[in-house]
Amino acid sequence: MCRAVVREAFRHIDAFMSTTTLDDAAKIGASDSQWAVETHGLTKRFGDNIAVNGVELLVPRGCAFGYLGPNGAGKTTLIRVLLGLTHADAGTMSLLGYSVPKHRDRALARVGAIVDEPRFHGHLTGRQNLQILAAAREPAAKGRIESSLDRVGMLSRADVKVTKYSMGMRQRLGVAACLLGDPQLLILDEPMNGLDPAGMHEMRDMILSLVGEGRTVVLSSHLLDEVERTCDAVAIVDRGNIIRQGPISELLSGADVVVQIDCSTPDGVSSLLKGMNVDVRVEVHGGDVTVTMPTGTTRDAIAEINRRLVEGGTSVYRLQPVQVSLESWFLEVTSRLGAPE
């Protein structure tokens, strides 16, 4: 259901962009805004280096949204700008419908975030650190400390000093700190860092449960496999620019169609497929043949490949369309961009 909502939201992006301005969205108010995060032309420079370059980002409400990019792409910088940890040089942005930084206090009231490695006062216990953060939030936040600790599985270690916490425990405490504000939007920067496989599994389940409660989770991560399993939609950022964004299923459907073939004469496949209606690229590695066709190639083309091979006297043992993973698609997209011109 959530993925369908995300798809529907992105279908309306063009229409929304042409009819609604950011100021209008801010006037609508937090509860009625369609987007949890919305940026237009957001730019952040460090001297000559443009870390965030005119970013147009739309994160629908109520979904898990992955924010992906290679190291140095500007992921953390964008998050820091969104949260008011550093100022933007140009552009506009809103969180939960509130224009930021103008209504920063109201916007962040329902936002929880982990940025970079979560660090706390080492001489205090986890519970005491949360007490400090709860005191800076609304009065009701104090009453959420126990439930937040319980939710991240830290209740039994809540009275241990943070200096004795492992990296994974500090990550959990960071998530607990996010939950103090009963957030509608969580922004988690590399939340899987330092977690063992079981911890990553628990974190994934927790993110999904948060989304299931109607919250929005923006996840910045290098772990593409985790993002693919957790998120409904993603944005790919490279060198400060968002180069793709949308529901994962739709983005992957835009990737090349790849077919693996196991046949009797691998070296003859290339000549047999010449003259097809679509462009094909044939690669032979040992006995395996990989045929790559452009985006949008229909299933009929795969049947055509099979027909040509059989009619050419080649025995086909296996012909399998390859499901494109987010990781391979990500590498494909970013490597294209990274290629020298």
Add this chain to the structure above:
Amino acid sequence: MTTATTLKSADVSSNQGDHRGSWLPTWGMITTRFMELRRRRGLLIAMTAVVVGVPTIFLVIRLIAHAVDPKVYAPAGGYDIFTNMTSGVMFIFGFIMAATLGCTAGSVDLTEGMFRHLVVTGRSRVALYFARIPAGLAIITSIVAVGFTIVCVVCCVAAPRTLNYDGVKMPAGLSSAAFDTYAEGHASAVICNFNYNGNGNMNVPCEYDRATHMGKIGVPKNAPGVTMPSKQQIRIEAVAVAKQNYVEYSKEFLSPSNTLMIRTGLWLELEAAIGFIVGLGLGSLLGQRTVSVIIMLVYEVILTPLLAQAHIAHLINVQRGMVGLATAHLEPSALPPVFGGNGPQAASNLIPESRPVAVVVIVAWIVVWTALGARRMATRDA
């Protein structure tokens, strides 16, 4: 959809009483900040050891020594001990420890990574800064109060029973007439031991008494020609010497008065509060504790004593703008001058400054450093 509706309802209800855009900190922010500072065990132990421990150890040693041999060791407390301990020890140590606490409070959120967690709450950064001021002041003023109370108690309870004026043991608190009467009755001790300014016709011979290590009336063996005046003349001379000494005598007490203790206590607390607030602003401005503490130490221990006494014509107004000089001019007049100088305030070498100007300087330092620290906190990248 149901869940989303629930979230919106929670949003409205739980935001009641939430004024996080305000620059005023909440009581909860102040108490948790107090808790954060109070649990810095190493810092608290160091502060207590210096502000409370040093005077306590000094007084305990004096108490023990006097108890063991009262003839050799003077009583532990008394007026002189009080004035010297407060102006010589607690004034400087209190400021240094307060500045250390302030620099810590101003920088640790940044260095320990908590600052960005706090900023993400949406709370006004200025309110985050202001929450530290009452929290830190509550700690440093408490510690100074404990140390000062110990000094007061010992100085009152273990005060000497007789006054030692110029080596002469005599009653304290005499009126001018009673002082004259005492001089008539103890002419030998007064004439041969009290200070004499040379005015008058002093012709009473004195000699050194090896038994008491004091002067007494008598003809020295190396001056056989000197004649002894009459008893009437000796009494007249004694009263004349007493009149010359009464002003100084009237400033000598067995133990500090309540008024002096209250004034001194408030003065020490003021100095500590200034140290904390300036340290807080500097720590926030630099974002580093160690550098801030070193700067504060150099300022208080080296620069202020030097510049408070060196009369540099071209820099005189800059020197008058030093907060250390200003607080020195608010010092209770009964105390010895801080930053050097001997004797009472009148003999101080400090650059002159009126009390109203001193108050203006102190207020300016507090306001400027608070503004600098708060502004830096409000604008720095988290």
